[in-house]
Amino acid sequence: MTGEFRYQQLEAWLLQGIMEQRWRQGERLPSIRTLCREHGVSKATVQHALQRLEAQGLVEARPKAGHFVAPQPAAVAQPVARARIEAPRPVTVSDLLLDIMSRSAAFDLLPDLHTGELPPGVVALNRSIGRALRRQDGESFQYYDEPAGDRGLREQLSLHLARRGWRADPERLCVTSGCQNALFLALMACCERGDVVAVESPGFYGVMQLIQQLDLQVVEVPTSNDKGMDIDALEEVLQRWKVRACVVSPAFATPGGTLMPDSARKRLLALAEVHDLAVIEDDIYADTSLGPVPDPLKALDTDNRVILCSSFSKCLSRDLRLGWVSGARWHGRILHLKLVTQLASSRFVQQGVAEFMADGGFAAHLRRQRTELRERRDRLIALLQAWPAGVRASVPQGGLAVWVELPGAVDTLAVYPEALEQGVVITPGPLFSASGQFKNCLRISFAHPWNGARIAALDLLPQLLLQR
Numbered sequence: 001m002t003g004e005f006r007y008q009q010l011e012a013w014l015l016q017g018i019m020e021q022r023w024r025q026g027e028r029l030p031s032i033r034t035l036c037r038e039h040g041v042s043k044a045t046v047q048h049a050l051q052r053l054e055a056q057g058l059v060e061a062r063p064k065a066g067h068f069v070a071p072q073p074a075a076v077a078q079p080v081a082r083a084r085i086e087a088p089r090p091v092t093v094s095d096l097l098l099d100i101m102s103r104s105a106a107f108d109l110l111p112d113l114h115t116g117e118l119p120p121g122v123v124a125l126n127r128s129i130g131r132a133l134r135r136q137d138g139e140s141f142q143y144y145d146e147p148a149g150d151r152g153l154r155e156q157l158s159l160h161l162a163r164r165g166w167r168a169d170p171e172r173l174c175v176t177s178g179c180q181n182a183l184f185l186a187l188m189a190c191c192e193r194g195d196v197v198a199v200e201s202p203g204f205y206g207v208m209q210l211i212q213q214l215d216l217q218v219v220e221v222p223t224s225n226d227k228g229m230d231i232d233a234l235e236e237v238l239q240r241w242k243v244r245a246c247v248v249s250p251a252f253a254t255p256g257g258t259l260m261p262d263s264a265r266k267r268l269l270a271l272a273e274v275h276d277l278a279v280i281e282d283d284i285y286a287d288t289s290l291g292p293v294p295d296p297l298k299a300l301d302t303d304n305r306v307i308l309c310s311s312f313s314k315c316l317s318r319d320l321r322l323g324w325v326s327g328a329r330w331h332g333r334i335l336h337l338k339l340v341t342q343l344a345s346s347r348f349v350q351q352g353v354a355e356f357m358a359d360g361g362f363a364a365h366l367r368r369q370r371t372e373l374r375e376r377r378d379r380l381i382a383l384l385q386a387w388p389a390g391v392r393a394s395v396p397q398g399g400l401a402v403w404v405e406l407p408g409a410v411d412t413l414a415v416y417p418e419a420l421e422q423g424v425v426i427t428p429g430p431l432f433s434a435s436g437q438f439k440n441c442l443r444i445s446f447a448h449p450w451n452g453a454r455i456a457a458l459d460l461l462p463q464l465l466l467q468r
Helices: 006-019 032-039 043-055 095-102 120-134 151-162 179-190 205-213 231-240 262-274 328-341 347-358 361-384 412-421 452-466
Strands: 059-062 066-069 174-176 196-201 217-224 245-248 251-253 278-282 306-311 323-326 401-405 441-445
Touching: 006 032, 006 043, 032 043, 043 059, 059 361, 120 347, 120 361, 151 347, 174 179, 174 328, 179 205, 179 245, 179 278, 179 306, 179 323, 179 328, 196 205, 196 231, 205 217, 217 231, 231 262, 245 262, 262 278, 306 328, 323 328, 347 361, 361 401, 361 452, 412 452
Parallel strands: 196 217, 196 245, 245 278, 278 306
Antiparallel strands: 059 066, 174 323, 306 323, 401 441
């Protein structure tokens, strides 16, 4: 292996062993100490080789247990449905979305199940928040927090983002009431009534709600299952219409969990500069990555036009309602808008989360969560394999859901009330489009464990969807 680095040689040896099933799926690889001794290399060399295999989804690290051959999901055909490019239009969000949200069913087929115990990370988080509450001094409850949010939390967020490749200045971060609130502030800061906003299609229905509320117009940009937003299609849109902002999720975009490659990210930013476009980055799913966490798009922003929005809701707790925004050239306006619309965030909650991050609790939680999410994703893909022929599904490397494409004659909107009669709540595809496209698609989440009740609910769906 002349010309190869030592880590590449070790990586090739481990890969060959996996391909030859010297270690089968789920089996433990030799320890780092053993590999160092048997191959005469340093600990750093072994870790580098293992990290490269982990990035390919072939190896997974389990806390205090070692490295294991990662289970591979069964082969499944990928979705091929593609959005149409249509003229900008106002948005009218379906009442069906409100029904789903009122049932707390956005990420669960059986939202009333409420099984299982709190994850260890959430238990530790609650303790940190409790300690922060008990430490409040005598009169702090009489004062508002500063609009930007607790300095300690912003410093921890800065360190967290630096590990992902972007050195965020705490002064350029603003704490918000979740990512939806961050996106709302971002759109308010850079758009005026009647402006056109480009969005992914299929894309996040929460953005559609905000666009409707702010009396903006939307133009849908097709996405692909392997590259996310189609940058060629975006360029066509920008040439045809005056677009003020583009909302995009480069890291594991909902509903299919697509990761945008670096080449597409760079082209997106180049187009944004040419067309004077505000880019609003919805980064909420990045920390659910099943491999190395991708850099934010913001890390490539040299023109100060990417507004980064995120929160803890998808990677830690939906109930926390704590997010952040870095507003680029609009940051001062975002701070003012937060003061006007929200005034301040809860000081002791922010301090508790900051302590949780500083003590390593958040990082430990993410390591455990990624192992669980990979297992749940693979179980869902295996269960979908039992569905009739013609069903396609994404296999995301992050996020919390799979995008399922059914034969063209299926109407998931029509099936919604029938499924509801059986106690099952589905999320139909048209909710992810302002123009009602993707009627034969739906999003299915793997955020919760696949116990007997959820498997039974999933097994019921082909009867409702495919035997009409």
